[in-house]
Amino acid sequence: MSNDSQGPLWEVFVxxxxxxxxxxxxxxxxxxxxMALQNARDLYTRRGEGMALWVVPSSAIVSSSPEDMGSFFExxxxxxxxxxxxxxxxxxxxxx
Amino acid sequence: xxxxxxEDLFEAKLAKNDIIEPKDWMPDNxxxxxxxxxxxxxxxxxxxxxxxxxxxxxxxSLRAKLVLLAKVQDEGGHGLxxxxxxxxxxxxxxxxxxxxxxxxxxxxxxxNYPTLTWADVGAVGWLVDGAAIMNQVMLQRxxxxxxxxxxxxxxxxxxxxxxxxxxxxxxxxxxxxxxKEMAQDALNRWxxxxxMMFGPPDIESPNSENxxxxxxxxxxxxxxxxxxxxxxxxxxxxxxxxxPDKNLKWNEAKKGYDxxxxxxxxxxxxxxxxxxxxxxxxxxxxxxxxxxxWVREAAAAYAxxxxxNYQAA
Numbered sequence: 001m002s003n004d005s006q007g008p009l010w011e012v013f014v015x016x017x018x019x020x021x022x023x024x025x026x027x028x029x030x031x032x033x034x035m036a037l038q039n040a041r042d043l044y045t046r047r048g049e050g051m052a053l054w055v056v057p058s059s060a061i062v063s064s065s066p067e068d069m070g071s072f073f074e075x076x077x078x079x080x081x082x083x084x085x086x087x088x089x090x091x092x093x094x095x096x
Numbered sequence: 097x098x099x100x101x102x103e104d105l106f107e108a109k110l111a112k113n114d115i116i117e118p119k120d121w122m123p124d125n126x127x128x129x130x131x132x133x134x135x136x137x138x139x140x141x142x143x144x145x146x147x148x149x150x151x152x153x154x155x156x157s158l159r160a161k162l163v164l165l166a167k168v169q170d171e172g173g174h175g176l177x178x179x180x181x182x183x184x185x186x187x188x189x190x191x192x193x194x195x196x197x198x199x200x201x202x203x204x205x206x207x208n209y210p211t212l213t214w215a216d217v218g219a220v221g222w223l224v225d226g227a228a229i230m231n232q233v234m235l236q237r238x239x240x241x242x243x244x245x246x247x248x249x250x251x252x253x254x255x256x257x258x259x260x261x262x263x264x265x266x267x268x269x270x271x272x273x274x275x276k277e278m279a280q281d282a283l284n285r286w287x288x289x290x291x292m293m294f295g296p297p298d299i300e301s302p303n304s305e306n307x308x309x310x311x312x313x314x315x316x317x318x319x320x321x322x323x324x325x326x327x328x329x330x331x332x333x334x335x336x337x338x339x340p341d342k343n344l345k346w347n348e349a350k351k352g353y354d355x356x357x358x359x360x361x362x363x364x365x366x367x368x369x370x371x372x373x374x375x376x377x378x379x380x381x382x383x384x385x386x387x388x389x390w391v392r393e394a395a396a397a398y399a400x401x402x403x404x405n406y407q408a409a
Contacts, residue, residue: 004393005392005396007399009180026180028176031396042173043176
């Protein structure tokens, strides 16, 4: 194939309202960051879906792999003392 | 850890209605089936912009023009969501576009029919998008995560498409006799091609068995087609239009309509490239692709230069 390509892949994150976390909503092709941001606006926020966007080159994303899921997350599974329900609080002290 | 049989794990996930994600192990045939189906779906959205785009410059009012522009833009967006969903399976955008432009890839047969009158724009939104929604609502629960998520977005947007089409049909059906006749003519021409959109009858559908087994599809072609007819009939009656099918009648026993099958020989001919507009559609896609080449090349060159400056600084 020639040099004629669609450009690299970018991941798009959108923030619905100020104060809320940015959530992944999809991806797109673009040649540079400015175009990635404009394309993200045109592709993912045509109906007021958000008020802020992040675009990240897909190649920059590092992810865990499903095969290692068990052993990777295992260290936290047996630490029930990290949850508030692990602790006994006397009845008379009100909501805590 | 003992030996894991990936195929068993995959089957177990499907049995539990779990979703398969891009990095999960999947059988080659599942991957191939999805690449074929999702890329065809994406091509359909992109080629689907052409029959309606045909009317943008001739829309009868500014409101109608704005609506049509927004709808056609949505279809382009739908194509893009779907292309990236297919790319997550290991194919590339360039490969898929190449397959479309060279005529190797298929797309929905419906877009090889011409939009001859303004009523056709209404019929496409109402019937064609209506049939697409029926299929896509089911696909929101498909077993492959990126495809299902694309469908959720698409279904939200399609609802406007169908409603604007029906609104347009009401204007014509309750307008002058000539307008009503135009609406009836559009229904006559789009009825059977729309029924074809659900694919061949179950007994002759080559891809259905695997699609159901893998929960890519959750209902059969015939089930979806029946539901579409049941749902659309009251809408047709409201407009005072007549379905071009003498055999169509309510069947109390099955609580649904009996209706004639579309001409499956015609369907096969259109799929093979011999529909009224196949050549025109491919020529249009190729023309805009080659006319846009300089833009892509310039953008790529600019990005490369920016990158070099960044690294030098």
